[in-house]
Amino acid sequence: xxxxxxxxxxxxxxxxNAHLHRDRLAAWLRAEVGSLEMNFDGPDLTALQTAxxxxxxxxxxxxxxxxxxxxxLADKIVLPMLAAGLAVNAGTLFTSPLDAxxxxxxxxxxxxxxxxxxxFRAPSAFGGGDLKLTAMMGAWLGASALxxxxxxxxxxxxxxxxxxxLPGSGD
Numbered sequence: 001x002x003x004x005x006x007x008x009x010x011x012x013x014x015x016x017n018a019h020l021h022r023d024r025l026a027a028w029l030r031a032e033v034g035s036l037e038m039n040f041d042g043p044d045l046t047a048l049q050t051a052x053x054x055x056x057x058x059x060x061x062x063x064x065x066x067x068x069x070x071x072x073l074a075d076k077i078v079l080p081m082l083a084a085g086l087a088v089n090a091g092t093l094f095t096s097p098l099d100a101x102x103x104x105x106x107x108x109x110x111x112x113x114x115x116x117x118x119x120f121r122a123p124s125a126f127g128g129g130d131l132k133l134t135a136m137m138g139a140w141l142g143a144s145a146l147x148x149x150x151x152x153x154x155x156x157x158x159x160x161x162x163x164x165x166l167p168g169s170g171d
Contacts, residue, residue, distance in 0.1 A: 052088050056081070056140050063133065073129030078136050085139030095142030103138025107146055110134070 059081045067073055082104060089100035111134045115126035138146050 049093055052084075052093055055084070067129075072127070073133055075129070075132070078129065078132045082132065082136040082139050085136060089139065089142070094140065095144070099142035099144060100139050102143035103141060103146055104135045105138070106143050107138030108132065108135035110146070110150070 059077055063073055063077055066077075086097075086100055086104065089095050090097050094100075095103070108131050111126060111131045115131070118126065134146075134150070137149050141149060
């Protein structure tokens with residue numbers, strides 16, 4: 001009985017610490033993003049840009065829900081959205097065609113390299129879906145946006161998974 005109460009206490013503390021760290025990270029990100037200088041002197045978004053951005057965000061939302069439930073990313077969504085990102089940017093809707101192509105190549109290639117390096121430790125750490133998703137994001141946002149995209153993804157993964165791997169949190 002005493003051991004069970006101790007385990008419950010440890011679990012409660014781990015959950016509270018995870019929420020506290022997540023809230024601190026969220027506050028830090030809000031402060032950092034808020035401190036960036038934004039230049040909105042350009043033209044307003046066109047209806048086509050708005051529709052394309054809505055499609056991209058809807059696909060990301062659906063993919064995140066699927067990934068959360070199944071730990072897989074559906075090629076039926078990722079690959080057509082990759083092609084759509086390249087097609088949309090062929091008309092320089094969000095970025096130049098060259099930046100979109102480089103974004104897709106570098107998005108896939110950078111995670112492929114990371115997966116190859118990390119395979120010595122955990123052979124199945126990266127699935128093919130992660131690589132294709134990064135290529136899709138590179139096609140939509142361009143190569144110049146990939147460092148920020150990867151930074152946000154890694155910080156989010158770290159913040160959401162590390163508290164559960166602390167000693168005592170699995171008891």
